[in-house]
Amino acid sequence: MTNRDPYLLTPGPLTTTEATRAAMLRDWGSWDRAFNEITASVCRDLVRIAHGEDTHVCVPLQGSGTFAVEAALGTLVARDAKVLVPNNGAYCQRIGKILGRIGRGCVMLDFPEDEPVDPARIEAALRADAAITHVAMVHCETGTGVLNPLPQVAQVAERLGRALIVDSMSSFAALPIDLRALRIDALIAASGKCLEGVPGMGFIIARKSVIEAAEGNSSSLAMDLHDQWVYLQRTGQWRFTPPTHVMAALRAAIDQYLAEGGQPARLARYQDNCRVLVEGCKALGLRPFLKDEHQAPIIVTFHAPDIAGYKFATLYESARSQGFILYPGKLTQVETFRVGCIGAIDRTVILQAVEAMRNALAAMRA
Numbered sequence: 001m002t003n004r005d006p007y008l009l010t011p012g013p014l015t016t017t018e019a020t021r022a023a024m025l026r027d028w029g030s031w032d033r034a035f036n037e038i039t040a041s042v043c044r045d046l047v048r049i050a051h052g053e054d055t056h057v058c059v060p061l062q063g064s065g066t067f068a069v070e071a072a073l074g075t076l077v078a079r080d081a082k083v084l085v086p087n088n089g090a091y092c093q094r095i096g097k098i099l100g101r102i103g104r105g106c107v108m109l110d111f112p113e114d115e116p117v118d119p120a121r122i123e124a125a126l127r128a129d130a131a132i133t134h135v136a137m138v139h140c141e142t143g144t145g146v147l148n149p150l151p152q153v154a155q156v157a158e159r160l161g162r163a164l165i166v167d168s169m170s171s172f173a174a175l176p177i178d179l180r181a182l183r184i185d186a187l188i189a190a191s192g193k194c195l196e197g198v199p200g201m202g203f204i205i206a207r208k209s210v211i212e213a214a215e216g217n218s219s220s221l222a223m224d225l226h227d228q229w230v231y232l233q234r235t236g237q238w239r240f241t242p243p244t245h246v247m248a249a250l251r252a253a254i255d256q257y258l259a260e261g262g263q264p265a266r267l268a269r270y271q272d273n274c275r276v277l278v279e280g281c282k283a284l285g286l287r288p289f290l291k292d293e294h295q296a297p298i299i300v301t302f303h304a305p306d307i308a309g310y311k312f313a314t315l316y317e318s319a320r321s322q323g324f325i326l327y328p329g330k331l332t333q334v335e336t337f338r339v340g341c342i343g344a345i346d347r348t349v350i351l352q353a354v355e356a357m358r359n360a361l362a363a364m365r366a
């Protein structure tokens with residue numbers, strides 16, 4: 001066993017820095033000026049990361065990422081609207097499930113789980129059904145790690161006059177997203193993913209005109225982003241008790257993000273992590289589920305090793321005892337496991353993790 005806390009090689013919660021955790025060692029009043037300044041500056045920086053200063057606003061929301069996805073769909077999609085969901089994995093399916101629960105029209109357009117969604121088929125589906133008002137897509141499908149072609153889908157949606165809502169939970173701040181170049185009504189993300197904050201809040205970067213027009217859409221009080229935004233505008237405060245410590249940690253995490261060099265630097269570190277991970281695991285005989293060209297540098301799915309009596313739980317326990325937390329697979333058809341590339345980790349940690357997996361596999365073969 002190691003003495004340190006294990007590294008979290010998962011898509012969130014993930015490993016944070018000492019400075020980010022230390023930012024939480026204080027209490028803030030939710031009415032206090034100091035906390036309201038944190039909220040304002042974090043929201044300003046989040047909009048800037050996606051280059052939306054001239055067009056978009058940030059609305060933060062308490063809860064995990066899914067709360068923000070549900071709030072965005074419930075607030076931005078009118079009750080009589082219809083949403084096309086290009087589906088190549090678990091988080092796409094979650095969008096469909098949410099739309100069903102909140103009673104919005106939904107068409108799932110299915111794609112293979114090991115391939116990006118196809119803009120040409122999305123275009124055909126939109127042309128075939130004039131009642132579809134929105135496209136809701138996942139940028140990086142964390143269920144497998146596949147990267148979906150956001151710019152191409154955005155072009156199709158814009159050309160055909162449909163609104164685009166993007167679950168960019170596991171890509172925001174790492175993969176480039178430019179709201180000046182792409183017509184996107186809302187990006188949804190959270191504190192505890194590529195920004196390397198702690199989990200506990202999501203946020204929506206929404207087109208100002210769209211959030212302004214969204215009054216009365218939501219049938220939920222707590223998840224009404226229009227109300228949350230209006231209240232924030234008027235008072236500088238969150239509508240209900242804010243996750244003060246999560247916000248303070250996110251402020252610190254964004255400071256480090258900007259000091260590291262922002263999105264290009266974050267992407268470069270994750271790409272390096274991903275490359276080292278894939279190469280290292282291939283050398284152990286582990287096969288990635290995706291082709292290299294479809295792989296986002298966020299999380300990698302591997303086929304289960306070819307070992308008689310293999311169980312993920314055994315691999316997990318062995319890696320854990322060596323200080324690394326792996327992640328189970330999310331596929332129903334094939335046995336897989338996942339390893340995250342994100343968090344406050346670099347190739348040194350990844351190389352150690354590969355070594356831990358080597359030991360685990362050797363023990364399982366013995």
Ligand SMILES: *Cc1c(COP(=O)(O)O)cnc(C)c1O
Nearest residue numbers: 064065066091140142167169170
């Ligand atoms: C993490 C994630 C979410 C949100 O999941 P929570 O468990 O609710 O935080 C949504 N979509 C994607 C693509 C994600 O990676």
